[in-house]
Amino acid sequence: MATPDPLRPLPAPSTEAGRDGLAALLARPARAVVALDFDGTLADIVPDPEQSRAHADAVPALSALAPRVASVAVITGRPADVAVRYGGFARAPGLDHLVVLGHYGAERWDAATDTVHAPEPSPGVEAVRAELAAVLERTAAEGARVEDKGHALAVHTRRATDPQAAFEALRGPLADLAGRHGLIVEPGRLVLELRPPGMDKGVALAEYVRETGAEAVLYAGDDLGDLAAYATVEALRAQGVYGLLVCSGTEVPELAARADLLLSGPAEVAELLASLARHLELDGTVPADWPRAD
Numbered sequence: 001m002a003t004p005d006p007l008r009p010l011p012a013p014s015t016e017a018g019r020d021g022l023a024a025l026l027a028r029p030a031r032a033v034v035a036l037d038f039d040g041t042l043a044d045i046v047p048d049p050e051q052s053r054a055h056a057d058a059v060p061a062l063s064a065l066a067p068r069v070a071s072v073a074v075i076t077g078r079p080a081d082v083a084v085r086y087g088g089f090a091r092a093p094g095l096d097h098l099v100v101l102g103h104y105g106a107e108r109w110d111a112a113t114d115t116v117h118a119p120e121p122s123p124g125v126e127a128v129r130a131e132l133a134a135v136l137e138r139t140a141a142e143g144a145r146v147e148d149k150g151h152a153l154a155v156h157t158r159r160a161t162d163p164q165a166a167f168e169a170l171r172g173p174l175a176d177l178a179g180r181h182g183l184i185v186e187p188g189r190l191v192l193e194l195r196p197p198g199m200d201k202g203v204a205l206a207e208y209v210r211e212t213g214a215e216a217v218l219y220a221g222d223d224l225g226d227l228a229a230y231a232t233v234e235a236l237r238a239q240g241v242y243g244l245l246v247c248s249g250t251e252v253p254e255l256a257a258r259a260d261l262l263l264s265g266p267a268e269v270a271e272l273l274a275s276l277a278r279h280l281e282l283d284g285t286v287p288a289d290w291p292r293a294d
C-alpha cells in the first residue's frame with residue numbers, strides 16, 4: 001500500500017447530497033455502512049474473468065476502515081465464494097465481520113462463520129446451459145466466452161474479435177433464450193448475464209441497510225448492475241438516510257452521471273477507503289456496543 005499521508009484531504013463530492021453523506025459518515029461512523037462492488041471497483045478489469053483479483057491496496061484499505069464503521073459489505077454479480085477467493089477476504093485482518101452478497105444478493109457469505117448461504121439451483125439456468133452453445137454457434141460473435149457461475153451464465157465478449165459488435169449481436173438471441181426459460185439478461189461491461197429474476201443489488205443493499213439500522217451509506221460501483229444500488233441510496237435519502245454514491249471509472253456514463261464522487265478506478269477507490277480510515281482514526285472510534293450485521 002502507498003505510504004499513508006494523514007494530512008491528505010478527502011476528495012470532495014460534487015453534489016450537496018454527497019457532501020452531506022460524507023459528513024454523516026465521518027461524524028457518526030458507528031452508524032455507517034460501506035458497500036462496494038467487486039469487479040471494476042475493488043478489482044481492475046482484466047480480459048479473463050478468472051484472472052480478476054482485488055487491487056493490491058484494496059484489502060489493506062478495507063482492513064483499516066472496517067473496524068471504524070458499523071459494517072462493510074461487498075455486493076457483486078460474482079458467486080459469493082468466488083468474490084471471497086479473488087478478493088482474498090477470508091481471515092483478512094479487520095474483516096472478521098465482512099459480508100459478501102453474491103449473485104446480486106441471492107447468495108451471502110459471512111466472514112464471522114465463513115459460510116455461504118445459496119439459493120436452490122434454478123431449472124431455468126440448467127435449461128439455458130443446455131442450449132447456450134448452440135445459440136452462440138448461430139450468432140456472429142466469434143470469440144465470445146461463457147463463464148458458468150452455477151446459478152447464472154455470463155457470456156463475455158471482451159476477448160471477441162470485435163467485442164462491441166459481438167455484444168450487440170448477442171443481445172437479442174440471449175434475451176430470447178433467457179425469456180424462454182424464465183431468466184433475465186443482466187448487461188454489464190462487455191458481458192451479458194443470464195440469471196434468475198427477483199434479486200438485484202438495490203434489493204440486496206436495502207435489506208442490508210435495514211438489517212444494520214445504518215443512518216449513512218457509502219456505495220461504490222462501476223457498472224450497469226450498480227444502478228439498482230444507486231436507486232436504493234437515492235430512495236434511502238428520501239427517508240432520511242444519508243448517502244454517498246461513488247463511481248469507479250467512466251466506462252458506464254449512466255452510472256457516472258448519477259455519482260456524487262467520480263474516481264478513476266480501483267486504485268482511487270482503495271485510496272478513498274484508506275483516507276476515510278485515516279480520518280476516522282484521527283477523529284474517533286466506533287462504540288463497542290454498536291450492533292453489527294452478524
Ligand SMILES: O=P(O)(O)OC[C@H]1O[C@H](O[C@H]2O[C@H](CO)[C@@H](O)[C@H](O)[C@H]2O)[C@H](O)[C@@H](O)[C@@H]1O
Pocket residue numbers: 037038039040044045046047048049050052075076077078147149154156158188189190191193223225
Ligand atoms: O458486480 P461485479 O462485482 O462488478 O461483477 C460483475 C461481473 O464482473 C465480471 O465481469 C467483468 O469483469 C471481468 C474481469 O475484470 C471482465 O473481463 C468483464 O469484461 C467484466 O464484465 C464477472 O466475470 C461477472 O461474472 C460479473 O457478473
